[in-house]
Amino acid sequence: MHNYGIKVATAEDLGDARSVMLDALYRDFGTGYVPQWHDDVIDLTGHYLAPRRHTLVVAIDRRDGTVAGTAALDSRGPREPGWLAQRYPSGATAQVRRVYVRPEHRRRGLARAMVAELLAFAQADGGYHSIYLHAYRHSPGALDLWESLGEVVWEENGIVHFELRDPVVDSGRHEVMPAEFGSHPRDGSRSGS
Numbered sequence: 001m002h003n004y005g006i007k008v009a010t011a012e013d014l015g016d017a018r019s020v021m022l023d024a025l026y027r028d029f030g031t032g033y034v035p036q037w038h039d040d041v042i043d044l045t046g047h048y049l050a051p052r053r054h055t056l057v058v059a060i061d062r063r064d065g066t067v068a069g070t071a072a073l074d075s076r077g078p079r080e081p082g083w084l085a086q087r088y089p090s091g092a093t094a095q096v097r098r099v100y101v102r103p104e105h106r107r108r109g110l111a112r113a114m115v116a117e118l119l120a121f122a123q124a125d126g127g128y129h130s131i132y133l134h135a136y137r138h139s140p141g142a143l144d145l146w147e148s149l150g151e152v153v154w155e156e157n158g159i160v161h162f163e164l165r166d167p168v169v170d171s172g173r174h175e176v177m178p179a180e181f182g183s184h185p186r187d188g189s190r191s192g193s
């Protein structure tokens with residue numbers, strides 16, 4: 001069993017994180033890089049590190065310090081259709097994005113742990129009223145993951161839209177990370193190391 005650390009990405013992680021994302025786009029989704037959908041992957045700093053209300057979390061393989069998985073959050077709601085954009089307006093909606101784990105690191109709880117960090121981040125922000133994401137029905141493991149964390153709100157053309165439950169609000173607790181992963185966002189340190 002490997003050891004992993006979950007942390008907020010710093011500049012030194014971005015090359016690796018981008019590589020994880022691009023591999024998922026080509027190998028898991030089969031779309032490859034499409035500029036109008038994936039421009040955030042190129043400018044990770046501008047999209048996730050610089051804006052105060054956005055974040056990029058990575059799972060680090062402690063054996064070699066490489067990035068095993070990524071998970072991001074921003075304040076953009078869905079653009080269409082209109083009713084969905086109204087229900088999840090930008091600014092009040094945290095959108096979970098780029099939750100990708102390298103195949104050799106899957107089923108070890110990394111996605112769940114990274115998403116827990118994102119939910120804690122959204123909760124700490126205080127301005128998000130809901131947490132939204134969309135996923136491709138054919139993505140390996142994706143629907144099982146999101147169904148365990150939230151509810152389907154709509155599906156069309158193989159794209160499934162979810163609203164995630166907020167475990168902090170739902171349970172009244174403030175601890176959402178499994179202890180073995182350790183955490184704390186925004187300090188830039190590798191947790192538990």
Ligand SMILES: CC(C)(COP(=O)(O)OP(=O)(O)OC[C@H]1O[C@@H](n2cnc3c(N)ncnc32)[C@H](O)[C@@H]1OP(=O)(O)O)[C@@H](O)C(=O)NCCC(=O)NCCS
Pocket residue numbers: 024028098099100101102105106107108109110111112113134135136139140141142144145146148
């Ligand atoms: C979806 C993905 C991110 C899951 O990452 P992961 O680190 O393996 O997920 P976890 O180990 O945290 O699993 C959490 C839960 O998700 C579900 N799950 C994840 N992968 C699954 C699979 N292949 N089959 C069935 N259930 C799965 C399970 O409920 C699992 O809980 P359990 O292990 O206690 O049963 C990963 O498979 C992946 O990168 N897929 C390709 C990219 C993608 O589709 N990303 C989602 C974009 S929206």
